[in-house]
Amino acid sequence: DAKTTQPTSMDCAEGRAANLPCNHSTISGNEYVYWYRQIHSQGPQYIIHGLKNNETNEMASLIITEDRKSSTLILPHATLRDTAVYYCIVRAGAGANNLFFGTGTRLTVIP
Amino acid sequence: DAGITQSPRHKVTETGTPVTLRCHQTENHRYMYWYRQDPGHGLRLIHYSYGVKDTDKGEVSDGYSVSRSKTEDFLLTLESATSSQTSVYFCAISELGSNSPLHFGNGTRLTVT
Numbered sequence: 001d002a003k004t005t006q007p008t009s010m011d012c013a014e015g016r017a018a019n020l021p022c023n024h025s026t027i028s029g030n031e032y033v034y035w036y037r038q039i040h041s042q043g044p045q046y047i048i049h050g051l052k053n054n055e056t057n058e059m060a061s062l063i064i065t066e067d068r069k070s071s072t073l074i075l076p077h078a079t080l081r082d083t084a085v086y087y088c089i090v091r092a093g094a095g096a097n098n099l100f101f102g103t104g105t106r107l108t109v110i111p
Numbered sequence: 112d113a114g115i116t117q118s119p120r121h122k123v124t125e126t127g128t129p130v131t132l133r134c135h136q137t138e139n140h141r142y143m144y145w146y147r148q149d150p151g152h153g154l155r156l157i158h159y160s161y162g163v164k165d166t167d168k169g170e171v172s173d174g175y176s177v178s179r180s181k182t183e184d185f186l187l188t189l190e191s192a193t194s195s196q197t198s199v200y201f202c203a204i205s206e207l208g209s210n211s212p213l214h215f216g217n218g219t220r221l222t223v224t
Contacts, residue, residue: 032210043115043201043215044154087153091210099213101146101154 004088009106012082018075020105022088025069032091033064034099035073037084037107044087044101047073078109114138115216117202123222130189132219134202136182143185144169144203144213145177147196154201160185192223 005023012018024033034049048055048062050071055062061074075082087104114137124130134143144159146169156169158177166177174196176188189196199220203213 034212041218043203043217044213046212046214049210049212100156103153 006105011108012078018078020073023070024090033071034089036087039084083109117216117219121220130192132187134185136204140204141207142205145187146201147198194223197223
């Protein structure tokens, strides 16, 4: 299973774009990249996922490099409520249908 | 939240007692999962289910059993609770399809004294 590497922590000013990087250099051709976040004491919240094309939804944008070895989650206008731990995950092997969570990036949005 | 209710939300129990945690969904999703979350370990899969009466083990299944007699309910049982099972337990669901995202409940905080 492909593993991911994320910075331990990041800060972002309120109202600015938050760009969270993730490296997944051993990703397989059929593996998707997922992003989740977890706000203190709550369950993880699904944000977005993609295979190779860039994706956008009401929460965020996902930019995947052409070689698929890294990706960036973009929160276009960060608010204080976006302070959370963000997890970048590459889907586990076929048949398992589950996700392996690492330790993620703690994003702090600063007023 | 995606129609997932975990009960109880908090529980304190003594070592050696049996404990059952319940996950109830209203989304009619086929897949259900139990994770535990501990400091320094992130989220780890305990068991999952891919249909009624169909379950399989995750990476930390020792000491836990599960049952799924109805699509909407997935039970996690600790037959004889130990202090190492003190944790926050999360239930998750997903639709049929290997790339469907998981949606999580708000967790059960279990303390074994």
